[in-house]
Amino acid sequence: xxxxxxxxxxxxxxxxxxxxxxxxxxxxxxxxxxxxxxxxxxxxxxxxxxxxxxxxxxxxxxxxxxxxxxxxxxxxxxxxxxxxxxxxxxxxxxxxxxxxxxxxxxxxxxxxxxxxxxxxxxxxxxxxxxxxxxxxxxxxxxxxxxxxxxxxxxxxxxxxxxxxxxxxxxxxxxxxxxxxxxxxxxxxxxxxxxxxxxxxxxxxxxxxxxxxxxxxxxxxxxxxxxxxxxxxxxxxxxxxxxxxxxxxxxxxxxxxxxxxxxxxxxxxxxxxxxxxxxxxxxxxxxxxxxxxxxxxxxxxxxxxxxxxxxxxx
Amino acid sequence: xxxxxxxxxxxxxxxxxxxxxxxxxxxxxxxxxxxxxxxxxxxxxxxxxxxxxxxxxxxxxxxxxxxxxxxxxxxxxxxxxxxxxxxxxxxxxxxxxxxxxxxxxxxxxxxxxxxxxxxxxxxxxxxxxxxxxxxxxxxxxxxxxxxxxxxxxxxxxxxxxxxxxxxxxxxxxxxxxxxxxxxxxxxxxxxxxxxxxxxxxxxxxxxxxxxxxxxxxxxxxxxxxxxxxxxxxxxxxxxxxxxxxxxxxxxxxxxxxxxxxxxxxxxxxxxxxxxxxxxxxxxxxxxxxxxxxxxxxxxxxxxxxxxxxxxxxxxxxxxxxxxxxxxxxxxxxxxxxxxxxxxxxxxxxxxxxxxxxxxxxxxxxxxxxxxxxxxxxxxxxxxxxxxxxxxxxxxxxxxxxxxxxxxxxxxxxxxxxxxxxxxxxxxxxxxxxxxxxxxxxxxxxxxxxxxxxxxxxxxxxxxxxxxxxxxxxxxxxxxxxxxxxxxxxxxxxxxxxxxxxxxxxxxxxxxxxxxxxxxxxxxxxxxxxxxxxxxxxxxxxxxxxxxxxxxxxxxxxxxx
Numbered sequence: 001x002x003x004x005x006x007x008x009x010x011x012x013x014x015x016x017x018x019x020x021x022x023x024x025x026x027x028x029x030x031x032x033x034x035x036x037x038x039x040x041x042x043x044x045x046x047x048x049x050x051x052x053x054x055x056x057x058x059x060x061x062x063x064x065x066x067x068x069x070x071x072x073x074x075x076x077x078x079x080x081x082x083x084x085x086x087x088x089x090x091x092x093x094x095x096x097x098x099x100x101x102x103x104x105x106x107x108x109x110x111x112x113x114x115x116x117x118x119x120x121x122x123x124x125x126x127x128x129x130x131x132x133x134x135x136x137x138x139x140x141x142x143x144x145x146x147x148x149x150x151x152x153x154x155x156x157x158x159x160x161x162x163x164x165x166x167x168x169x170x171x172x173x174x175x176x177x178x179x180x181x182x183x184x185x186x187x188x189x190x191x192x193x194x195x196x197x198x199x200x201x202x203x204x205x206x207x208x209x210x211x212x213x214x215x216x217x218x219x220x221x222x223x224x225x226x227x228x229x230x231x232x233x234x235x236x237x238x239x240x241x242x243x244x245x246x247x248x249x250x251x252x253x254x255x256x257x258x259x260x261x262x263x264x265x266x267x268x269x270x271x272x273x274x275x276x277x278x279x280x281x282x283x284x285x286x287x288x289x290x291x292x293x294x295x296x297x298x299x300x301x302x303x304x305x306x307x308x309x310x311x312x313x
Numbered sequence: 314x315x316x317x318x319x320x321x322x323x324x325x326x327x328x329x330x331x332x333x334x335x336x337x338x339x340x341x342x343x344x345x346x347x348x349x350x351x352x353x354x355x356x357x358x359x360x361x362x363x364x365x366x367x368x369x370x371x372x373x374x375x376x377x378x379x380x381x382x383x384x385x386x387x388x389x390x391x392x393x394x395x396x397x398x399x400x401x402x403x404x405x406x407x408x409x410x411x412x413x414x415x416x417x418x419x420x421x422x423x424x425x426x427x428x429x430x431x432x433x434x435x436x437x438x439x440x441x442x443x444x445x446x447x448x449x450x451x452x453x454x455x456x457x458x459x460x461x462x463x464x465x466x467x468x469x470x471x472x473x474x475x476x477x478x479x480x481x482x483x484x485x486x487x488x489x490x491x492x493x494x495x496x497x498x499x500x501x502x503x504x505x506x507x508x509x510x511x512x513x514x515x516x517x518x519x520x521x522x523x524x525x526x527x528x529x530x531x532x533x534x535x536x537x538x539x540x541x542x543x544x545x546x547x548x549x550x551x552x553x554x555x556x557x558x559x560x561x562x563x564x565x566x567x568x569x570x571x572x573x574x575x576x577x578x579x580x581x582x583x584x585x586x587x588x589x590x591x592x593x594x595x596x597x598x599x600x601x602x603x604x605x606x607x608x609x610x611x612x613x614x615x616x617x618x619x620x621x622x623x624x625x626x627x628x629x630x631x632x633x634x635x636x637x638x639x640x641x642x643x644x645x646x647x648x649x650x651x652x653x654x655x656x657x658x659x660x661x662x663x664x665x666x667x668x669x670x671x672x673x674x675x676x677x678x679x680x681x682x683x684x685x686x687x688x689x690x691x692x693x694x695x696x697x698x699x700x701x702x703x704x705x706x707x708x709x710x711x712x713x714x715x716x717x718x719x720x721x722x723x724x725x726x727x728x729x730x731x732x733x734x735x736x737x738x739x740x741x742x743x744x745x746x747x748x749x750x751x752x753x754x755x756x757x758x759x760x761x762x763x764x765x766x767x768x769x770x771x772x773x774x775x776x777x778x779x780x781x782x783x784x785x786x787x788x789x790x791x792x793x794x795x796x797x798x799x800x801x802x803x804x805x806x807x808x809x810x811x812x813x814x815x816x817x818x819x820x821x822x823x824x825x826x827x828x829x830x831x832x833x834x835x836x837x838x839x840x841x842x843x844x845x846x847x848x849x850x851x852x853x854x855x856x857x858x859x860x861x862x863x864x865x866x867x868x869x870x871x872x873x
Binding site: 011012013014141142143144146147161164168169172173176177179180181182183184185186189197198200201209211212213214215216217218219220221222 | 365366367371391392393394395396397401403405407408409410411412413414417421422424425426451453455469677679692694695696697699702703704705746747749750751752754
């Protein structure tokens with residue numbers, strides 16, 4: 001339920017920012033490029049640079065606080081979990097910082113600094129990916145994305161449209177159910193039991209709700225075939241809808257930034273510009289020029305935000 | 314060619330014991346404005362769904378006969394194809410919007426129809442202006458109130474200017490002002506662009522004057538198909554609960570024919586000499602002045618309507634200077650003062666967003682005031698708008714104690730699933746839940762309890778609430794339904810922009826207004842505080858019984 005509420009809270013809202021001024025497809029590409037770069041990068045130096053890039057981009061887009069709140073509720077728990085799992089499961093590394101004795105089938109439980117560091121780096125990567133995806137949610141108009149997706153895959157777009165609409169509907173249902181429970185004379189079930197009961201009732205009603213939403217989608221002509229040519233007409237229309245917004249300087253700037261971020265990350269990794277090894281001993285080389293190279297990533301990512309001509313705040 | 318035709322249509326939902334539609338045959342011509350009337354469960358919504366192609370495509374079940382929308386047979390064409398010819402608005406506005414912004418929502422249907430961008434932009438602009446939602450165009454749909462959502466969903470159904478519009482209670486979440494505006498906007502659309510309208514509505518007094526035709530349904534079958542006047546004559550004989558308040562007043566006063574609206578009723582009363590002719594400006598009474606009473610009998614009748622109930626000493630709820638402000642938003646409540654006595658029956662009225670629901674939530678302790686104080690003599694039970702929100706269990710008996718179920722007459726349904734109950738039964742179960750517990754509540758608050766209810770269900774609810782008030786429980790309800798308010802309450806509180814702008818006996822508040830007034834009060838111009846049809850009829854009978862020239866009796870200006 002809280003995840004649903006969080007998802008509803010972080011929904012897209014148009015704001016005066018260069019990222020919001022770009023097309024939804026470009027904004028989404030930009031966010032996904034940051035996520036892709038995080039998946040490519042192995043070095044904590046590059047990952048830290050990408051984290052700065054994502055948070056800087058969120059601030060530039062006016063969703064910095066939103067993203068930090070989301071980071072606290074979703075990305076931080078992922079980071080902590082990945083560290084705990086890696087420390088408990090991985091037997092690599094030579095620097096033991098805690099000997100927990102024999103754990104039966106799990107064997108000797110020796111916690112090492114190396115597994116801790118590796119867990120942190122892995123968690124950092126997941127955190128950057130999560131935040132970059134949340135940036136897409138906050139800054140790319142989902143309606144525009146759906147129209148774009150429909151040109152490629154109508155059925156997937158229909159499913160996406162249903163899902164995106166259903167989340168706020170179910171979040172609203174859960175909110176109302178929780179409020180109604182507070183109106184019970186005994187205050188309703190509280191804690192985990194109460195949340196579970198509300199979640200069960202919400203999920204129980206999800207099928208009915210999805211049918212309602214699907215019925216409305218269909219009545220609005222979604223997926224209509226007009227004399228066998230309706231689909232083609234709709235696709236033709238989608239193109240003209242896109243053409244209505246010609247490519248802006250923001251589109252070009254963010255698209256260029258997206259390509260540059262991925263290319264630079266690949267180059268830095270391929271050239272070994274930011275070497276890092278977690279096992280058997282942690283080894284990382286930090287030199288001024290390596291730091292400067294890593295700093296290029298947030299610089300490239302934030303460059304398009306400097307053009308704020310015509311954007312009133 | 315008819316824009317809609319049903320030919321011997323019978324339909325049964327999957328697993329249902331009986332037909333939801335039975336041998337329904339009807340046609341709707343271009344430019345007709347038709348109201349679909351009937352009690353709850355009579356098959357009105359199913360008929361609309363059949364016209365939209367959702368029955369049988371979406372719901373399955375057994376279907377016989379044929380439905381054609383502008384020549385397209387719904388058995389051969391999908392709801393998406395029918396959607397190009399019939400704009401549909403179903404009951405729950407929350408599931409009626411798909412996109413994240415209002416502008417994208419309005420554009421969706423047009424985009425799906427393959428309209429060029431300029432045509433889409435123009436239609437979105439014009440429709441939003443016509444329905445008064447232009448200021449919402451760039452708002453996120455997730456932030457809209459129920460009333461705003463309903464208007465947006467209606468605009469989305471109308472934006473492609475389909476030849477047929479199917480509407481299932483489009484005014485259910487709107488205040489009286491917005492509801493009236495909407496009906497007349499529909500009428501204008503219907504007259505100017507030949508759009509046929511098929512409208513389901515429980516508050517017939519709101520739309521009958523605009524309609525060309527009324528179809529009444531009972532147990533899935535069409536039982537009456539006439540013009541509004543003919544329908545009211547039929548209803549007087551066969552289904553009195555479908556009569557409008559004006560028609561009931563006329564019937565009780567022995568006046569014929571039944572009026573279809575306020576204008577017609579007033580004209581008839583003028584012909585009978587029971588209402589004055591419009592006064593010249595210099596003769597017109599000052600605004601707010603009550604008409605003078607003539608004759609002892611009339612005076613006695615009127616005194617009964619406006620008599621205040623004796624106020625007991627104990628207060629069930631005392632609110633002082635209550636403010637509710639939201640972050641980065643306007644104040645919802647601005648210094649509200651309210652005192653409700655034990656056993657008092659109070660209605661909160663006002664436009665959408667006036668602060669009624671917020672005030673009830675404060676009373677129940679669901680919200681904390683920004684400023685001000687609130688004290689109650691005991692527990693405050695709150696029944697929210699959707700009774701289904703209270704149900705979390707698999708059977709009725711798990712939801713409420715046996716004694717509480719017995720009090721609301723649901724003992725026999727104890728083993729049923731709560732979601733299998735009818736609308737009225739659900740509300741009774743929700744009432745049993747909030748009224749239950751060891752501590753008897755000092756005050757019962759209800760938020761829009763009559764939405765989607767037919768008159769019989771409303772009367773049953775009023776009786777139940779009157780019984781609770783008789784036991785000393787104060788009852789406060791927020792409603793847009795002036796007729797129900799007049800049936801039930803002794804006091805009305807009018808809210809606007811979070812402030813109390815009027816507070817007094819119901820006869821004073823609801824008789825003097827235009828929007829926040831019953832049909833009886835509007836017909837009689839608020840004369841002597843008559844709000845209900847029986848009160849109006851009593852006044853009319855008393856006036857007619859007077860000897861001598863009867864002109865202007867209600868206005869008290871004999872022989873003008």
